[in-house]
Amino acid sequence: MRDDPRVVSLVTRASGGDQGAWHELVERYASLVYTICTRYRLSNHDIEDVGQSVWLLLVEQLGKLREPAALPGWLATTTARECLRVVTAANKAECLGTGLDDSVLFVDNAVIDEEILVAERNAALRAAFAELPPRCQQLLSMLISDPPHSYTEINAKTGIPVGSIGPQRARCLERMRRSSALAALGEGDEKIDARGGEPGA
């Protein structure tokens, strides 16, 4: 995961002026930045402030990141720092105190680390999904919609016979499992051999 070639390539291309690569980076990691802001319980106004700071800092740092693959960690740390700046400033203004006090929300590093892992996994899953053929995307979207579509509804919308939905679902998921986007998650990990059993039905 540390050397996810996709992230490295996106950073390199964005740094060279490729706006599309930048947009993809933002799409990929906006939820990480956003979720950390919500952990600090910031208002929308402050979330926008933090978001702008973080992305602008990244734009300036693009060519200087020593390890582009460590971008999620850099983003998370920078976001947490910017959130703390906003929270501390608000606290100072309200309490006329001399800085941090007990009312300032402190978000544990372990929580931030967890968010980084979740963001990596989610980004890989979305990338794998985006590589699927349209019919698989349509079918899986219907299955994960809230509430999920019934097989009868799926049949009505897509024309896939009800009896074929199960096997097609399994094939689409297997395709996702084999995607290179998900492969990046496992690479370099010593537990790669921790294979589970056969994929369930």
Add this chain to the structure above:
Amino acid sequence: MHGEASQVRNGWDDERLLAALSEAMKARAAVPEWFIETGKNAFAWHNIDAELARLTYDSNEDRLPAVTRAETASIRSLTFTSEHLTLELEVTGNSLLGQVFPARAGVLEIHTRAGEISTTEVDEIGCFSVEPIPASPFRLRSSASDGTHVLTGWITI
């Protein structure tokens, strides 16, 4: 957790993979569009042709404890320094007065985060004023007639 992520390919059964995909899609959907747009728009600042001036002094950071602050915090002053230029700023009422050292006549651009740009003139002794002070964070870009540009970090007054 790390181990779990590595098993996505091989160890997760269909139910789990589908649930994880659902979670990933929900996480993305929870992010408001304006937040994504903000991030995308930031790219406008990529490779902007200017030397970056960093904040080297802020009177707000110099604050004494609360008891005496009321007397000392009436004037906000900031200094930005780049390799070739120093920009001194002072908040006076509703305007921002500034001076560029070494003095050089030219144009000063005021960039807001929303992407709006306004300009003000810098006279021969390097003085300028910005009025009114932008409400949102802004940055200043000083352009001299010799074609050199200096850009400050973000300023919030």
